[in-house]
Amino acid sequence: MINSAELAPDYYLTNFCTLVEFVVARYQALLSEEEYQFYQCFQLLGVDSQKLYVRLLSRKGVSSSAGALFRQSKLKYVEIEDPPTAVKELQAVGLLQCNPRVPRRELLPLFTKSELLSASASPVPKTLKRTDLEDILLGQAEDIERGNDSLWVGEIILAVKFACCFETFKLLFFGNLNQDLTDFVLRDLGLYRYESYSLDHQNLPFHNREQIDQYLDYYRCFEQVEVALAAGPDEILALAERMPSGIQGDATLRRRLDRLRLKLARQLERLDHLETADQLYQKCEHPPARERRARIAVKRGNTSKGLSICRQILDSPFDESERIFAESFGYRIAKREECTQEWPKPERYCPPTKTITLPQGPQRVELQVASHLQSAEAGICYYVENCLVNGALGLYVWDILFAPVPGAFFNPFQVAPGDFRTPDFLPSRRIQFEQRLAELDQDLLKGRVWRNFREKKGIANPLVAWDLLTEELLALALERIPPDHWRTLFQHVLSDINHNRCGLPDLILFPSTGGYELVEVKGPGDRLQQNQQRWLAFFAAQQVPHRVIYVEWQQP
Incomplete structure (x- = not known):
């Protein structure tokens, strides 16, 4: 893992160029004339001008009818040697507009409240709300424009142009507008690691x-x-x-x-x-x-x-x-x-339950129950919720998850295939999943899981929560849970991955006598949710050991 000091001074420009070149290489024929012109104009710029434009494009300016607004005097970037020349070059190619004609109200947010107070033609209380202050200044518009203490004297206002074109480039790169250049930084800092998967044109x-x-x-x-x-x-x-x-x-x-x-x-x-x-x-x-x-x-x-x-x-x-x-x-x-x-009455499964009384403490109730089970039933108990079954599945079918299915992967920052949470996920990979689950035995399961656990440690996988899936937990689970149970649990998750990834029991108990048991915990006033009830009914049908523990607080 690297730290921020190791990022190159122009890392943002490198990332921007990577994104736009990726898009042009794959989608040039689909770009509008304006979008391709945006790309060509950027290519004509000198490095300083490119840096300044990307800086401004990535910053949140003041919104206006002319685009995001900035004050040139406030732009301080040590890696840009000559900002005024960069501004002139950007203006020449149309990527920046200097002093755009916009309503005065759109300009006022560029200035601090202190600056606005100083610009008033008559004294106003410092305690005045900013909105009221702006209204007063708008009423003094002619005085502000001509006065010696005008906000505009010596100030150059910059409006960023073609930002909407970059939105299209981001959409084509990420497949959405929720991600941005920050993803590059998180990767470069080592905060996120992504699997290396194929990015073919057919995808x-x-x-x-x-x-x-x-x-x-x-x-x-x-x-x-x-x-x-x-x-x-x-x-x-x-x-x-x-x-x-x-x-x-x-x-x-x-x-x-x-x-x-x-x-x-x-x-x-x-x-x-x-x-x-x-x-x-x-x-x-x-x-x-x-x-x-x-x-x-x-x-x-x-x-x-x-x-x-x-x-x-x-x-x-x-x-x-x-x-x-x-x-x-x-x-x-x-x-x-x-x-x-x-209309027949729906069957409702009633799982085995037990009620225990515990002293109320600072720990979450699931951890208190885990401690209680370890002492009262002489076993080893882990808080797992959804991480164990999902994590073991994610490790066992890692290569299938990241297989080059058309439409699944289209940028290098995907935690999951594009269709992961959709009804199309299983059908698109059904043959591979069925074959993998059919061949599941203890040795093959252990071999694949441990190999991927060690080789892929820390790489993003939509089913694997690395911070919760410890080596000790995984070792006990692979030893105690029979292969047939793993197979049926995996099949159930994959049958509706969007819903069945959730609702699994809070705890897993490994009794000293062998085997395992899944335990759902309900604190005072809590009740089983629909997805939890579905899982418990499934456990009963598949003879997976389970129970629900209800907790009551000990009276003082």
Whole structure:
């Protein structure tokens, strides 16, 4: 691991150039004329000018109608030898605009409150709120512009141009606009390590310009969602109308659009705009859209429609969670309408339980129970929650996780394949997973797990929590848990990886007599969640040892 002192002074320029060259090499034919012009203009610059532009592009300036604003006098970068000359060169190629014509209100945030106080044509209290101070200065606009103490005297304001083009480059590189050049720095500092996987042209996520434009439109809508949610139904519906329609075959964009529509529809539902919420839910393919529609139908008095939606879910459930909802909700509504013969009561598994009384202490309740089990039952107990089964699976199928499946990897900073949390993840690798699990025995499991544990230590894997998966825990688990149990646990996680990675028991107990037991802990007032109940029912069906311990605090 390296530290920040070892980063080259121009590390940010190197990273920027890596990103834009990567994009041009793969997507030049899909770039707009303006985006390619942005790239060409940057290539014409001297090194100092390139450094300054990347610095400004990476900083958060004052937003304005002309672009992000900066004061030239405040730019201090030791690695840039001649900033004024760099500014002139950037202005000449159009990447910077000097002293743009923007409303005066957009310029005031560039200055400190102290500077604003000094610029006032008449004395104002120092305790005055900044917003009120700005209003006073705007009222004195002519005095500020002509006065000797003007804010603008000798000040050059810079507006960064073509920033929207760089947004497109980031989208094409990362596949999203949540990541940025910071990822390069975290990698170079050794804070994140990524697997080396193939980045072939056939794995690219973008194939045409319409697709790129729809992603950019999606992110513009995403930026406005909180404002719309706070503003009310009209603004929510207006934003929903502005959202792109999606691209046939692009499941990633579809999921993102669905998440945004679900958020908008849920707020409409809360505001009691049930009909419009239902219409928006109908445009969503992913859960919980059908669940919300069933609830809305029942709330509006249309029980038959609510039950019909539940039957649709049961005929073709998106996942296990949606199926369980339809069983439970449909039964409750049918029972209320006195038609229980048409809707069987869902079976509910009751796991073995034990209640213990402990003195309330500073440790989290799971660790207190682990200590109790070690002393009371003469075993070794670890707090594992989701890290053990997921971690062992991630180590055992490491090469399959990072296999060059089309569309899975398209930039060097991916913790997981692009389709990892989607229904497409298992089908795209089904043959490899089935073969790997079919050949699982104790020796092969140990061999693969230990080899990857040592060779891949610290490399990001979506299933492996390196800080929790210790060598001692892994050694005991591989020795005590039978291969057949590992196989069935792995199969269950992979069957719905988005949901089944969670909900596993808090503890694993290794009794002194041998074997193992998975233990879910519930503190006072806590109860089993749906995903935990699903796992416990699965354990019972597969004869995996388990129980639930409820904790009561000892009375003082």
